[in-house]
Amino acid sequence: MNPVITAIKEKVKDILPEVVSIRRHLHQHPELSFQETETSAFLRRILDQHQIEYRDNLVGTGFVAEITGGQPGPVRAFRAELDALPIEEMTELPYKSMNLGIMHACGHDVHSACLLGACLVLNEMKAEIKGRLLFVFQPGEEKLPGGASLMLADNVFGAVLPVSIVAQHVFPELKAGEVGICAGLYMASSDEIYISIKGKGGHAAMPHNCIDPIVLASEVVLALQQIISRHGNPIIPSVLTIGKIESTGGATNVIPDEVKMEGTFRTMDEAWREKAHSHIISTVEHICLAKGATAEVKLVRGYPCLINEGNLTAAVKDKMVDFMGIDKVHDIPKRMTSEDFAFFAQQIPACFFRLGVSDQDGKWKHGVHSPHFQVDETALEVGVGLMVWLAL
Numbered sequence: 001m002n003p004v005i006t007a008i009k010e011k012v013k014d015i016l017p018e019v020v021s022i023r024r025h026l027h028q029h030p031e032l033s034f035q036e037t038e039t040s041a042f043l044r045r046i047l048d049q050h051q052i053e054y055r056d057n058l059v060g061t062g063f064v065a066e067i068t069g070g071q072p073g074p075v076r077a078f079r080a081e082l083d084a085l086p087i088e089e090m091t092e093l094p095y096k097s098m099n100l101g102i103m104h105a106c107g108h109d110v111h112s113a114c115l116l117g118a119c120l121v122l123n124e125m126k127a128e129i130k131g132r133l134l135f136v137f138q139p140g141e142e143k144l145p146g147g148a149s150l151m152l153a154d155n156v157f158g159a160v161l162p163v164s165i166v167a168q169h170v171f172p173e174l175k176a177g178e179v180g181i182c183a184g185l186y187m188a189s190s191d192e193i194y195i196s197i198k199g200k201g202g203h204a205a206m207p208h209n210c211i212d213p214i215v216l217a218s219e220v221v222l223a224l225q226q227i228i229s230r231h232g233n234p235i236i237p238s239v240l241t242i243g244k245i246e247s248t249g250g251a252t253n254v255i256p257d258e259v260k261m262e263g264t265f266r267t268m269d270e271a272w273r274e275k276a277h278s279h280i281i282s283t284v285e286h287i288c289l290a291k292g293a294t295a296e297v298k299l300v301r302g303y304p305c306l307i308n309e310g311n312l313t314a315a316v317k318d319k320m321v322d323f324m325g326i327d328k329v330h331d332i333p334k335r336m337t338s339e340d341f342a343f344f345a346q347q348i349p350a351c352f353f354r355l356g357v358s359d360q361d362g363k364w365k366h367g368v369h370s371p372h373f374q375v376d377e378t379a380l381e382v383g384v385g386l387m388v389w390l391a392l
């Protein structure tokens with residue numbers, strides 16, 4: 001085996017208990033998006049103890065740690081997220097969340113602990129580092145507009161953009177000790193849809209005296225599906241889901257005045273994304289106009305499509321194979337979830353890969369964002385080691 005890899009694996013073994021305890025502390029004290037004050041302070045205290053420099057107060061709780069190597073080279077960046085989700089944890093872990101109704105159910109505790117661990121290891125290996133390494137700890141990945149876009153708007157990298165940015169994300173579909181990677185388009189854009197249909201309420205037995213927003217809403221839900229099936233190019237992945245319908249009032253014998261709906265539109269093509277938005281608006285408006293109702297459609301732009309840059313991703317995959325062996329490195333398919341890391345990827349060659357966290361017998365089959373979500377902590381060894389190896 002490559003002697004550098006052997007050395008990294010030894011250093012990571014030494015530091016692993018500390019990384020696990022950092023992760024457990026974060027898990028026990030989760031904070032919501034853009035409110036990660038304690039999380040940020042806790043991690044920065046550890047940087048202080050090791051005299052690692054950082055810039056803080058970036059979009060509130062965000063910070064960027066920096067290590068300058070002993071050899072000349074480019075600026076390269078790595079990223080982790082700080083925030084947790086508004087979920088009440090249902091696990092029986094001894095380090096279960098102490099903050100009521102908040103849980104690290106998306107593994108951001110793992111990402112932050114691993115990136116900080118990598119930072120600590122690399123700080124001891126400065127002489128071997130080429131160029132400057134930036135470790136971006138970002139707030140608010142789980143909430144629009146997303147901490148990544150705000151950090152970029154805040155000019156987080158200054159005058160010199162990094163030549164690459166890499167992030168890892170927990171992945172319960174793979175076992176701890178394995179990783180997954182996908183070059184090119186990997187994740188979808190994601191936009192929120194808010195629709196309000198105002199009709200005219202009245203007695204359910206006299207619909208001819210009313211404008212029934214429930215019937216119109218039903219028509220709208222089905223018509224929106226035709227935007228995907230009839231307007232969208234079938235070879236471009238697209239999803240439109242209405243996840244919530246609510247009438248203001250109404251009963252068995254009452255037609256309500258208004259129906260509100262919420263949903264999501266996701267795709268993997270930015271041009272089609274724009275077109276689909278205007279189809280959504282005109283479909284809703286015209287259906288309602290034809291029946292004398294009024295419609296309001298609000299589309300809230302979320303994250304763009306996430307593209308893993310080809311050359312960087314190929315290089316990362318090669319390094320993964322060197323580090324863990326080809327049987328632990330999986331090619332994984334595209335998915336329709338979204339990530340605000342995509343904003344970084346729009347400006348910098350980027351690679352977002354997956355860290356397996358399932359236990360070996362597949363006992364925990366709960367996905368991210370589940371109140372039962374758990375990780376096999378042996379994954380942290382790979383999570384730290386791989387980041388160090390990629391940085392070197």
Ligand code: NI
Binds near residue numbers: 106107108141169
């Ligand atoms: Ni996440």
